[in-house]
Amino acid sequence: MLDIQKDKLIFHYDAEEVWIEPWGANALRIRSTKEHKMPEENHALYERGMADCEIAYTRQGAEISNGKIRAEITKLGKIMIYNREGRLLLEEYCRNRRDVLDRKCSAIEVEAREFKPIPGGDYHLTMRFESVDKDEKIYGMGQYQQPYLDLKGADLELAHRNSQASVPFAISSLGYGFLWNNPGVGRAVFGKNIMSFEAYSTKALDYWVVAGDTPAEIEEAYAAVAGKVPMMPEYGLGFWQCKLRYQTQEELLEVAREYKRRNLPIDLIVIDFFHWPKQGEWKFDPVYWPNPDAMVKELKEMGIALMVSVWPTVDKTCENYEEMLEKGYLIRTDRGVRVGLDFQGATIHFDATNPSAREFVWSKAKQNYYDKGIKVFWLDEAEPEYTAYDFDNYRYHMGSNLQIGNRYPVDYAKTFYEGMKKEGQENIVNLLRCAWAGSQRYGALVWSGDIASSFESMRNQLAAGLNMGIAGIPWWTTDIGGFHGGNPDDPKFRELFVRWFEWGTFCPVMRLHGDREPRQPQYGTTGGASCCSGAANEVWSYGEEVYEICKKYMELREQMRPYTRKVMEEAHRKGTPVMRTLFYMYPEDPVCWEIEDAYFYGPDVLVAPILYAGQLSRTVYLPKGEIWVEYATGKEYEGGQQVKAHAPLENIPVFIKKGETKILL
Numbered sequence: 001m002l003d004i005q006k007d008k009l010i011f012h013y014d015a016e017e018v019w020i021e022p023w024g025a026n027a028l029r030i031r032s033t034k035e036h037k038m039p040e041e042n043h044a045l046y047e048r049g050m051a052d053c054e055i056a057y058t059r060q061g062a063e064i065s066n067g068k069i070r071a072e073i074t075k076l077g078k079i080m081i082y083n084r085e086g087r088l089l090l091e092e093y094c095r096n097r098r099d100v101l102d103r104k105c106s107a108i109e110v111e112a113r114e115f116k117p118i119p120g121g122d123y124h125l126t127m128r129f130e131s132v133d134k135d136e137k138i139y140g141m142g143q144y145q146q147p148y149l150d151l152k153g154a155d156l157e158l159a160h161r162n163s164q165a166s167v168p169f170a171i172s173s174l175g176y177g178f179l180w181n182n183p184g185v186g187r188a189v190f191g192k193n194i195m196s197f198e199a200y201s202t203k204a205l206d207y208w209v210v211a212g213d214t215p216a217e218i219e220e221a222y223a224a225v226a227g228k229v230p231m232m233p234e235y236g237l238g239f240w241q242c243k244l245r246y247q248t249q250e251e252l253l254e255v256a257r258e259y260k261r262r263n264l265p266i267d268l269i270v271i272d273f274f275h276w277p278k279q280g281e282w283k284f285d286p287v288y289w290p291n292p293d294a295m296v297k298e299l300k301e302m303g304i305a306l307m308v309s310v311w312p313t314v315d316k317t318c319e320n321y322e323e324m325l326e327k328g329y330l331i332r333t334d335r336g337v338r339v340g341l342d343f344q345g346a347t348i349h350f351d352a353t354n355p356s357a358r359e360f361v362w363s364k365a366k367q368n369y370y371d372k373g374i375k376v377f378w379l380d381e382a383e384p385e386y387t388a389y390d391f392d393n394y395r396y397h398m399g400s401n402l403q404i405g406n407r408y409p410v411d412y413a414k415t416f417y418e419g420m421k422k423e424g425q426e427n428i429v430n431l432l433r434c435a436w437a438g439s440q441r442y443g444a445l446v447w448s449g450d451i452a453s454s455f456e457s458m459r460n461q462l463a464a465g466l467n468m469g470i471a472g473i474p475w476w477t478t479d480i481g482g483f484h485g486g487n488p489d490d491p492k493f494r495e496l497f498v499r500w501f502e503w504g505t506f507c508p509v510m511r512l513h514g515d516r517e518p519r520q521p522q523y524g525t526t527g528g529a530s531c532c533s534g535a536a537n538e539v540w541s542y543g544e545e546v547y548e549i550c551k552k553y554m555e556l557r558e559q560m561r562p563y564t565r566k567v568m569e570e571a572h573r574k575g576t577p578v579m580r581t582l583f584y585m586y587p588e589d590p591v592c593w594e595i596e597d598a599y600f601y602g603p604d605v606l607v608a609p610i611l612y613a614g615q616l617s618r619t620v621y622l623p624k625g626e627i628w629v630e631y632a633t634g635k636e637y638e639g640g641q642q643v644k645a646h647a648p649l650e651n652i653p654v655f656i657k658k659g660e661t662k663i664l665l
Contacts, residue, residue, distance in 0.1 A: 002062045002075065004055045009064045011077050016113070018077065022051030024225040026067035027210035029181075030079065034115050034123065039204045043181050043407070044169075044226045044437035069176075069211040074099065078112065081176070083211040089176040090209065093128035093194050113205055122201045125182075129195045136174055137593060138190050139581065140470035142167030142435075143448060147459045149466055149581065149596040151190050158186040158198070159406065160434040163449030166406055167437050167471035168197075169222055173583075173593060177218040179208040179226070183407040183436055215470075215584045216576070222472055223575020227441030229474050232568035233427040235305040235376070236445075236475075236509055237561050238267035239554050242307075243537035244483075244515040245272035247523050248288045249295050255538060260302050264539070264551060265558040268305040270513070273380060274528025279347050280314030280321060282361065283368035285527040296373040307376040307431065308369055312361075312412055313340070313347035320364070324350060329357035341381070344531055349381075352411035362419035370423065377416050378431040409434040410442065417442040435473055440575075445475040445509060453482030453493065453514065458500055459597075459611045465507065466599055469577025476579065477509040481537075487517045488541045495613060495649065497542055498549050502652035503609040505553040506601040508568075508578040512537065549650050556664065560605075563663045567602035578602065586623040589640075595621050604660040608645060608653040617646050620653050627658035634665065 003010040008021035015034040023029035023045060031038060054065045061074040068084040076099045081090040092112035097105055115123040137150045143165040144156060151170070158166045158180070168180035168188060180188065184199035197207070208225070212218035241259065246252040252271060259266045277285045284292045299306050314321055314330060316339075324330050331340065331351045339346045351357045365377070413430045420428050428443035435444045448464050451457045461478045468476045480500045486493040504510050516535035523529055535541075539550035557564075570576045577584065580600040582592035598608040598620060606628065608620040622628045624640035631654035637643055645653035656664055 002057070002073070004057065004062065007053065009055050009062055009071075009073065011062075011073055013077050016077075016115070018073070018079075018113075020064050020071050020073065020079070022053040022064070022066035023208055024049040024051065024210070025221050026069050026212060027051075027208060027221060027225070028064065028066055028069055028071055028081070029206070029208045030071070032113050032205040033203060035203050039206075043183055043206065044179060045181060045208060046227055046438065046441070047225045049224055067211075068213075069209065074102075078102070081209055083175055087174070088132050089172070089174055089211065090178075091130040091132055093130045093196075115205075118201060120201075122203055125184075125186075125199045125202050125205055127180075127197045127205055127207065131191060131193055131195055133174060134192065136172055138170050138172050140167070140170035140467050140472075141188065142471045142473075143446065143464040143468050143476075145451070145457075145460050145464070147456075147463050147596075149463045151467070153192060154190050156188045156190075158184075158188055160409060160436075162433060163451050165409075165434045165436075165446055165449075165468070165473075167435055167439075167468065167473055169226070169437055169471045171215050171218050171470055175211060175213065175218075177210045177212065177222050179222065179437060181206040181208050181437070183405065183410075185405040214587050215581075216587075219470065219472070219576065219584075220574050223440075226438050226472055228573070228575045229440045229571055230429075230443050231427045231572045232475070232565075233429060234565075235267040236429055237564045237568070238265055238510070239557055240268045240270065240307075240509060240511040241266055241538065242270035242272065242511060242513040244513070244534045245274065245531075246270075247520075247529070247533050249290060249292070253295060253298060256299055256302055256304050258538070258540070259304075262540070262551075265554050266304055268307055268376065269299065270307045270378060271309065272378070273309045273311060274344065274531040275308065277527045278315045278318040279311055279345055280318035280324070280350075282310060282364040287526055288524065288529070292372050300373065305376055306374050307378050308374055309378040309380050310365060310369075310416075311381045312349045312352060312379075313343075313381060314350055315345040315347050317345070324357070324360065327356065327360070329354060329360055344528070349408075352408055352415055358411070358415040358418065361415055365416065366419060366423070370420070375420070375425065376429055376431075379412055379416060380433055406436045409444075410436050410439050413439055413442040413444050429475075431477075437472060440473050440475070444473060445477060446473055447476070447511065447513075448478040450483040450515075451479060452484050453486035453496060455496060455499075455611060455613050457482050458496070458503070458609075462503075462599070462609060462611065463596065465579050466577075466581050469579050470581070470584075472575065474571035474576065474578050475508050477507055477511045478504065479513040480504040480511065481514045483514050485517055486514060488535060488537070488543075492613070494542050494546050498546055498649055499610045499652070501539075501550055502553055503607070505557045505652075506579075506605065506607045506654070510557050512539070516541075545649075552650065560663060563602060563604075570602075582606075582621070582623060586625070589624045591621055592623055604657045604663060606655040608655075610647050610652060616648060617644055618653060619643065620645050620655065622655060628655040629658050629661050629665065630655055631664050 011018040018032045063072045094112040095106035095110040114126040184202045186198040481497040520533045582595045586592045626639040632651045
């Protein structure tokens with residue numbers, strides 16, 4: 001049965017009801033359920049916006065149009081989606097005999113929208129689409145540890161892990177964007193024959209699709225309904241210093257003083273984890289951090305902002321555990337001991353999906369951090385990691401079920417975003433290991449997690465950063481040099497470090513971090529002192545040659561500050577990625593759709609990282625229609641050609657549009 005209402009098209013057959021409705025410019029939201037009522041949650045889609053909608057019955061069923069997009073649904077429920085010119089964008093993959101006149105009628109009985117009941121009343125949902133064009137390219141979907149920018153052919157887990165962030169919005173080369181608007185743990189497969197999305201536990205199907213003439217138009221339409229980042233504060237435009245980990249107040253201050261003694265530009269320094277007495281006590285350990293007020297004051301006088309790491313884990317022996325347990329502020333387990341993570345103590349995460357729990361945690365952070373002048377937070381362990389080995393209990397650990405499993409990082413970010421908004425702060429930055437669709441509107445700056453220190457890992461991060469931008473997360477960063485391992489005295493690691501540092505200059509946030517070797521000895525017996533630090537990780541820790549290169553690129557980042565500020569303003573206003581694929585900027589140039597190892601930092605700076613050990617030159621494609629100026633030499637090149645760029649250790653290949661050379665030259 002088909003029913004046309006004022007603002008939606010409704011299909012009903014047996015227990016299933018389907019809604020197709022306009023949602024923003026040139027976009028449709030499609031939902032389906034076998035419950036008695038369509039769920040009310042909007043998840044990532046917090047703005048509906050204006051729509052120019054037409055709905056009508058047709059000979060085959062009904063259709064709905066909204067600007068540049070049109071959906072048809074047959075009398076028996078099959079959906080096909082087209083753009084304004086009539087090009088097929090998406091077609092449901094059904095193989096049944098419900099309609100024997102369908103050209104794809106089949107006896108194999110495979111449904112496009114498959115709801116498999118599971119114990120507890122939810123469904124294992126699978127949504128299947130035809131792969132309508134063998135040459136289709138797909139980008140976005142968040143951060144995965146693999147080197148492929150084009151995801152066609154990829155099989156992706158929809159779940160959060162350390163260094164993996166599922167943000168299920170994708171852009172297709174066919175001219176559409178697709179949001180899987182279901183935060184349930186699941187899977188996405190972009191197969192050659194079938195594309196599918198799964199949610200392992202849910203009550204409804206929910207996706208959003210938009211048509212557009214360019215990737216930029218599609219991205220901006222998505223940002224209009226899912227939200228945009230705040231304006232990046234000034235301290236986010238320059239260089240950030242971090243390591244695992246500064247163990248005492250005096251150690252951190254001495255590093256900051258040395259940066260100032262050397263007259264190096266630095267915006268922010270980070271106090272990483274286990275500066276607290278116990279997990280769940282959101283405050284400084286007075287043994288090792290005796291005077292936070294004086295520390296913040298001295299840093300402020302040096303013009304350096306301070307970020308502190310905050311974990312959502314609560315130790316069963318900490319001062320807040322019993323109160324949080326009594327008030328229902330902790331996530332739960334199905335059976336057995338309530339422990340979600342066993343690291344430096346038996347802990348359980350606070351339930352960030354509970355607004356009262358968020359208020360409680362913020363009240364502690366406000367008292368012990370924010371009121372002391374610390375306005376920037378690193379919200380670590382947000383995935384949470386234990387899903388990797390305790391999947392059967394995941395629904396209970398999350399304080400609800402698998403339906404909201406991937407939403408936890410969003411709610412965790414909201415804890416601090418909401419708190420700072422109440423204090424009148426506007427431009428908010430939360431450094432996060434994970435994010436889901438919509439996290440950007442809570443000031444999410446996502447970093448690529450605890451990754452290996454290798455060129456292979458570095459190549460993965462380039463794909464991760466570019467796909468995160470396309471997935472709607474403009475603020476992204478990576479640990480310069482990688483996280484795990486790397487000895488500052490090792491010549492091979494020094495080469496990797498330099499190449500990563502050069503590339504990091506052209507990332508949305510330039511942040512040095514890592515757990516270097518050899519690890520430092522234990523420095524105390526109480527609090528977090530047993531969690532030992534890595535070796536030195538300041539720019540002068542790698543020898544004089546490396547130091548001079550780092551100094552050059554730190555000064556270059558500082559020189560780019562006005563340009564970076566404009567790029568951040570565009571991200572704030574329009575949702576534009578800071579790191580942009582070549583096809584994003586030049587979609588009419590077919591070669592740009594093939595390039596996976598170079599990108600734009602903002603609209604005018606083309607960056608070609610050195611991604612292999614021993615590489616002293618590389619080819620770079622320069623898009624058509626421009627004259628390009630090489631940063632290292634000042635030499636000019638006509639666009640539309642591939643050039644060989646020399647890359648001695650001190651230079652990364654960078655090209656600037658002619659007329660914009662003031663950015664770098």
